[in-house]
Amino acid sequence: MGVQMEELTWATVIEANGMIVAEMLAERLKAANIPAQAIQESVGSTFAFTGGPLGTVYVRVPVQYLDEARELLDVEEPADEDDIVVCPECESDIELDDTEWEQGWFVCPVCNTRVSLDDLF
Ligand SMILES: [Zn+2]
Numbered sequence: 001m002g003v004q005m006e007e008l009t010w011a012t013v014i015e016a017n018g019m020i021v022a023e024m025l026a027e028r029l030k031a032a033n034i035p036a037q038a039i040q041e042s043v044g045s046t047f048a049f050t051g052g053p054l055g056t057v058y059v060r061v062p063v064q065y066l067d068e069a070r071e072l073l074d075v076e077e078p079a080d081e082d083d084i085v086v087c088p089e090c091e092s093d094i095e096l097d098d099t100e101w102e103q104g105w106f107v108c109p110v111c112n113t114r115v116s117l118d119d120l121f
Helices: 019-032 063-073 098-103
Strands: 010-017 037-038 056-062 083-086 093-095 106-107 114-116
Touching: 010 019, 010 037, 010 063, 019 037, 019 056, 019 083, 037 114, 063 098, 098 106
Parallel strands: none
Antiparallel strands: 010 056, 037 056, 083 093, 106 114
8 A cells, every 4th residue: 555654643433342343344444445444442561351352443544534434334423532632721622623633733712722733642
């Protein structure tokens, strides 16, 4: 694939219960030319025991493919926790839209501070 993974910002399309389901969903996305990966959250280094093959697995795509991927997998646009960031100035929960993710910054509607997403992650 010609995509340079390291430079992409990945966003969660859907959480799957287990790696097999997640891989299947990721394959469906890849079949539609959407770069996708299935990522299992690991807790420290004890992931084999805390997560195991039945843990929650996140299917991720580059953020610019998010809408397309959701549509493809028929995922409803949620009040997605992944879209919510905490303003470092006033600690409000702010829900970002796609434009803000893509541009890499937002202006906090509560305290009017311009926040760079790079500072948050
Ligand atoms: Zn704020």
